[in-house]
Amino acid sequence: MTTEPRATGRDDLRRGPVAWAGGASNVGAKRSPNQDALAIAATNTAARHSAIAAVSDGVSTSAHSELASQIAVDAATDSLIDALTRHPGVNDPDDLCLTMRMAFLTAQDEIVARAGGDPDGYACTLVLALFHRGLVIVASIGDSRAYWFGDDGTNMVLTTDDSMAQLSIALGTPREVAEASAQAHAITKWLGPSAPGLDSTVSAFRVAWPGWLMVCTDGLWNYASAADELRGVFDHLPVEADASAERLSGALVDWANEQGGHDNISVGLIRIDEEDLPAAGGRAASAPPQGPSEPP
Numbered sequence: 001m002t003t004e005p006r007a008t009g010r011d012d013l014r015r016g017p018v019a020w021a022g023g024a025s026n027v028g029a030k031r032s033p034n035q036d037a038l039a040i041a042a043t044n045t046a047a048r049h050s051a052i053a054a055v056s057d058g059v060s061t062s063a064h065s066e067l068a069s070q071i072a073v074d075a076a077t078d079s080l081i082d083a084l085t086r087h088p089g090v091n092d093p094d095d096l097c098l099t100m101r102m103a104f105l106t107a108q109d110e111i112v113a114r115a116g117g118d119p120d121g122y123a124c125t126l127v128l129a130l131f132h133r134g135l136v137i138v139a140s141i142g143d144s145r146a147y148w149f150g151d152d153g154t155n156m157v158l159t160t161d162d163s164m165a166q167l168s169i170a171l172g173t174p175r176e177v178a179e180a181s182a183q184a185h186a187i188t189k190w191l192g193p194s195a196p197g198l199d200s201t202v203s204a205f206r207v208a209w210p211g212w213l214m215v216c217t218d219g220l221w222n223y224a225s226a227a228d229e230l231r232g233v234f235d236h237l238p239v240e241a242d243a244s245a246e247r248l249s250g251a252l253v254d255w256a257n258e259q260g261g262h263d264n265i266s267v268g269l270i271r272i273d274e275e276d277l278p279a280a281g282g283r284a285a286s287a288p289p290q291g292p293s294e295p296p
Contacts, residue, residue, distance in 0.1 A: 001041040001081050010034040016246030018042045021051040023268035024249035029261030036217050036266040037069035039077040049276045050132040053268030057217040059123035068111050068122040075110040079103040091133040093204040100139040104200040108191050115193045123192035127215045134278040139202040142187045150211035155227035162189035210273050219265035220256045245269040
C-alpha cells in the first residue's frame with residue numbers, strides 16, 4: 001500500500017496517496033493545537049483496490065493528546081498494512097475483524113509505551129476503516145465515526161459512539177436532545193494507559209453497491225450527525241463532479257469551519273466503484289451491517 005510521509009504540522013493537513021482515497025485535517029477556528037490525527041493508505045494498482053482510513057481525536061483534558069492521536073493512527077495503519085502485506089489474499093470477514101482488533105491492540109500498546117509514567121496524559125479516540133476485496137471493515141473506540149454513502153441512496157452510520165450521549169439514546173432520549181446535552185461528548189471508552197478496557201466495536205459487510213466510505217471526528221459530524229443529513233452536505237459540496245477524495249475531504253473541512261469550526265476537524269474518504277465489487281454474480285447481495293460483530 002502507498003502512504004505519504006508522516007505529517008508534522010497538522011493545522012491544515014491534506015493527504016491523498018491516490019485520487020480515490022484521501023483525507024484532510026484542520027485545527028478549526030476555536031481549539032488549538034490540532035489534537036486530531038489522520039492517516040490514509042491505499043494500493044496504487046489498477047486492480048484489487050484496498051485502502052485504509054484512520055482518524056483519531058485526542059481527549060482535550062489529556063496533556064499529550066495530540067501525540068496519542070498521532071501514535072494511534074500511525075500504529076493502527078501500520079499494523080493493518082503489515083497484516084495485509086503478509087496475507088494479501090485474505091477475504092474472510094472474521095479474519096479481517098481479528099486483524100482490525102489486533103491493530104487496535106497495537107495502537108494501545110504503542111500509546112502506553114510512549115506514556116511511560118504518565119497514565120493520564122495520553123488519551124484519544126480511534127476509528128479505523130478498511131476496504132479490501134469487496135469487504136468493508138470498520139472499528140472504533142470513542143466517538144469518532146464511520147459513515148457509508150451508497151450510490152443507491154443508502155446512507156448509514158457504521159459505528160456506535162462510546163459516549164454519554166449514546167447511553168442516553170439507548171435509554172430512550174431522542175438523538176437531537178442527547179447530542180445537545182452538556183455531557184454529550186464525554187466518552188466512555190478510549191485508547192491510553194487509563195482506558196477502562198479495550199473492547200473496540202467492529203462491524204463488517206460485503207459492499208453491495210458503489211459508494212463512499214468516510215471516517216471523521218466529531219468536529220465534522222457535530223454539525224450534521226444523522227447519515228442522511230451529512231450525505232446532504234456531501235452531495236452539495238462546491239467541488240467539481242470528479243473531485244478527488246482529498247479534495248472532497250478538504251471541502252467537508254471547509255464546510256465545518258463555515259459552521260463555526262468549534263473543534264478540530266478530520267475526514268478520510270475512500271471511493272468504492274463498480275469495478276471494485278466482487279465479479280461473481282454481479283453486485284454483492286449482502287445487507288448492510290446490523291450492529292457490532294461478535295469477536296471471531
